[in-house]
Amino acid sequence: MSEPSLPPRLPEKPTRRTGLITGIVIAAVVVIVAVVLIVVNVAKPKADDAASGGASGAAASKPQTVSIGVTDASQPYWKIYSDLAKKKYNVTVKLVNFSDYSQPNPALRQKQLDLNEFQHIEYLADYNNTSGDDLQPIGPTAIYPLPLYSTKYKTPSELPADAPVAIPNDAINEARGLLVLQSAGLLELKDGGSPFSTVNDITSSKIKVTALDAAQTARALQSGSVEAAIVNKNYATDAKLPNTDIIAKDDPSDPSAQPYVNVFVARAADKDNKLYQELAALYLDPSVEKSVQDVNGGSAVFSDLSAKELQTLLAKTQEQEKAAKG
Incomplete structure (x- = not known):
């Protein structure tokens, strides 16, 4: 006589512990995916930064070195300036000091420098006219009395x-x-x-x-x-x-003294480089300005002319010099 058949066995109901482990695993996966997305978005350079040649309002996506020709590298305001450039734009400023005014412009033209800062508009106009070069101002510093x-x-x-x-x-x-x-x-x-x-x-x-x-x-x-x-x-x-x-x-505050405003200068191909313009503007930071005034006995008159205004002033000054020299 055959034994009665048993009813089919149902799957066991998951225990509370098994459900908890499954939930933890899913949550962990979600967190990992979220972290990966955040890291990718942070590391991804902005299109604007790539187009402009530098960062805007934040640290650059990667460290950069910018060389600036000067004639006063030992002055304390350049240390303040360099620290700000590193902190704000992730830029290491390499100061190249020159012993006289005849050297920084040719060095810039020959790409031994990225920028220079030592001259006023009148001097730059004379240099461009004499050399046939086309260096351009990209930001002002100050007018100093002579x-x-x-x-x-x-x-x-x-x-x-x-x-x-x-x-x-x-x-x-x-x-x-x-x-x-x-x-x-x-x-x-x-x-x-x-x-x-x-x-x-x-x-x-x-x-x-x-x-x-x-x-x-x-x-x-x-x-x-x-x-x-x-x-x-x-x-x-x-x-x-x-x-x-x-x-x-x-008198550096006299309107006629405007062509004597000292400027950051770049090659013409770099005159619209956003990072370079931001580095020029950094010289007008209150901490740099205070140090400059301390060194110069408060005699400097800082300028707020834009790069475009400086370039227009340069073109006008070059024409005036050409006319004066016949």
């Missing part, structure tokens, strides 16, 4: 007759120095002078003007070979000439 220093006399009128006075011999700073001497009552220039005057335009003088390399005028003053000297701000700072030795200077 001072006449003396370690012996307190006013220009105290200088003895035919006293030797040194001025820079580069075309633009020579003209500006002559205008300072004229405003101090020490000489007169043909037709009242211009930003393009030379020593040949002196029509009368109470002093003996000696034109030297801009890097040498402070040394000539300190050695006693001249009684007074026009000294550009970076060389005066390096020579530790005190502001109390300034006996005359021009």
Whole structure:
């Protein structure tokens, strides 16, 4: 006699422990997927950054080094500036210091530098016209007064007759120095002078003007070979000439002084590079500006001209110089 058949056996109902493990596994998978998506999105460079050649308002997607030619690399504001560039844009600033004004522009043209910052618009205009180059300003720094220093006399009128006075011999700073001497009552220039005057335009003088390399005028003053000297701000700072030795200077806040605004300069192909423009703007950060003013006794007049405005000013100044020189 056959045994009665048993009813089919149903699958066992999952226990509470099995369901809990399954839930944990699913949750873990969801978390891992979410983390991967976040990492991919963060690491993915923005299209704008790739198109502009750099980051905008945030750290660059990868570390970069930007070389900047200067003539005052030892000054404390460059350390502040470099730290900000690293923190804000992930850029390591490589400062390349030059001993005189004739070197940074050719170095930029030859791609030994990415940018330079040492000159004003008038100087750049003269360089472009003379060399046939087309370097372009991409951001302003400040206008500095051009001072006449003396370690012996307190006013220009105290200088003895035919006293030797040194001025820079580069075309633009020579003209500006002559205008300072004229405003101090020490000489007169043909037709009242211009930003393009030379020593040949002196029509009368109470002093003996000696034109030297801009890097040498402070040394000539300190050695006693001249009684007074026009000294550009970076060389005066390096020579530790005190502001109390300034006996005359021009007015950087005068609208006519605008072409003397110092600028960051790039090759024409890089004039719209967004990262370079942001690095130029970083010089106007309050912490950098404060350090610059501390070094210069509060005499700097900072500028807010845009890159386009500076480029328009440069083009106008170049045309004026061409017309002045015939």
